[in-house]
Amino acid sequence: MPTKAASLLRFLITAAVVVLAVLLGHALWKRYLYAPWTRDGRVRAEVVRVAPDVSGLVDRVAVTDNQFVRKGDVLFVIDQARFRNAQAQAQANLAAAEASARAAGANISAALASAKAKQEEYQMYAEQAARRQQIGNVISQEARNDAAATASAARASWQQAQAGGHQASAAREQAAAAVEQAQVALDRADLDLARTEVRAPVDGYVTNLDVRVGDYAATGAARLALIDAHGYYLYGYFEETKLPQLRVGDPVDVRLMAGGVRLKGTITGIAHGITDRDNPAGADLLADVNPTFNWVRLAQRVPVRIAIDPASVPQGMVLAAGMTATIEVHPR
Template sequence: MRFLRFEFSKPLAIRFFVTVGVALVAVLLGWRLFVHYEYDPWTRDGRVKADVVQIAPDVTGQVIKVNVRDNQVIKKGDVLFEIDRDRFELAFRQAEATVNAARINLAQAKREDARNRNLKELVSHEEREQGRAKVEQYEADLAMAIVQRDTARLDLQRSRVLATVNGYVTNLNVQVGTYVTASHPVIALIDSDSIYVEGYFEETKLAGIHPGDAATISLMGEEEKLKGRVQSVASGIFDRERSTGDNLLQNINPTLNWVRLVQRIPVRVGIESKPEHVRLVVGQTATINIHNRDRRELAEAQNTK
């Protein structure tokens, strides 16, 4: 029996192994991309966000001193600006005088009431009752005067407007001479302790996103990546196709688009570690990668038990 024998030349063998190697690399890369898109949801539509605290004075008056400047770092309790205190000091002194007068009136009424009670036979029952009623009235007047004094003291204290959070002053629009009104915000503070990243993920990727999943955050303009963790997934978004018609009935669009666009759902990602040299700016663009390998490995380990 005669066997056919094939012999490869050296150049042909090299090309063969190179082709096989390239094919294996392509398969591995394809598998890696499949795993990345199937199990590791990601988005380039991310934004750095934080709680913005609107600072409004508790009293009305003219600003006499501004202690901060725009974009300044501040700490909780720092004095942001001061309102003219003269009027509040006068109001406090007046309230204090009213308290002292009420105490004098009460003391006098108590002395008269005690004297009337000691002179039972000489003072009528009606006069004794009137004396007791006068004591109770002056006690109420004193309590009211104390409340007004404490309110005046509080207004005096709050003529100095303090920072309520740690963070940054932004968009400062108050200057010396500005007349501010109580309950009307004049300064915005970015709470530095509340900074997080919000990413908008396609709804088809939500199955791979769960609270507690690890995340990698890449900020535009920063080479170093940040570590984060999924905190929550939004429970609802606004439906632009629906509105309320007459009689509070739903107004449904009678047309249907054949091309269905994938909705994007907000996902909140907390920042676990940040290098000191990395500066986070609210509104900054970020790319977010969600990693749930730990979840898959845990599930596989439980299934094998």
């Protein structure tokens, strides 16, 4: 009897251990498949590709690789001699245009005064011719004709003076437009001279510094990368089986591989599409369907963007884009 009881006890203990192992294995399997966590997390950062807005020889480099800079700090300077000359030329052109505008203003004043005088002269001769016509036979017909011709000539002179006034007015408008063009050219020269000093657009870290004194910097060609010190975030690549539990705004625990540092974060976005490598577009833009089918289908991974809580970053910690992290989401 005791032997049977011992055998039964051993059987029950073994059965309990097996059941416990099965339950534990099932729970671990479900957690592995469906729990909202992943070891495939990456630290990312906003990167500004700094390129000059003007071309020229690099005269000075004010930073070193991996240096921290503040927004507005000078990164490097392009030779300014040519741009100072262009600025001086633009200033001279503006001064010449302003002088021409003043001369045009004086000309129109003179033209208006001449037209006024011609008008008064015409009115005088016109009144004189009208009086002689009214006198009749007291004076000769020749005198009356001479007075009318003189009035006509005065009228023509007045009209010619008016035309000169219109021409002077047009010249003044043209001179005013030339002044505006010269001012725009000067503003452009001032801007080009200011842009010879390439400055940091954000607070950040200089990375991949690829500029030296004497290099020729071309407009639009990036010479260094600036990592935004306030632009770090995470991308977690979650399996598609775990997406139903993720929502924007869910809190996140992050454990970096670098020393096991723990951070806090929040989901800010879930990608709505990834590349389908099995069905690329063909040459005629039709779907190029793969005729084979793998028996084992792996769950696709979808990027989830996570904002890092700045208060959770330890003081003095080096946070670098590309770090690996384990991410666990706590659905609300």
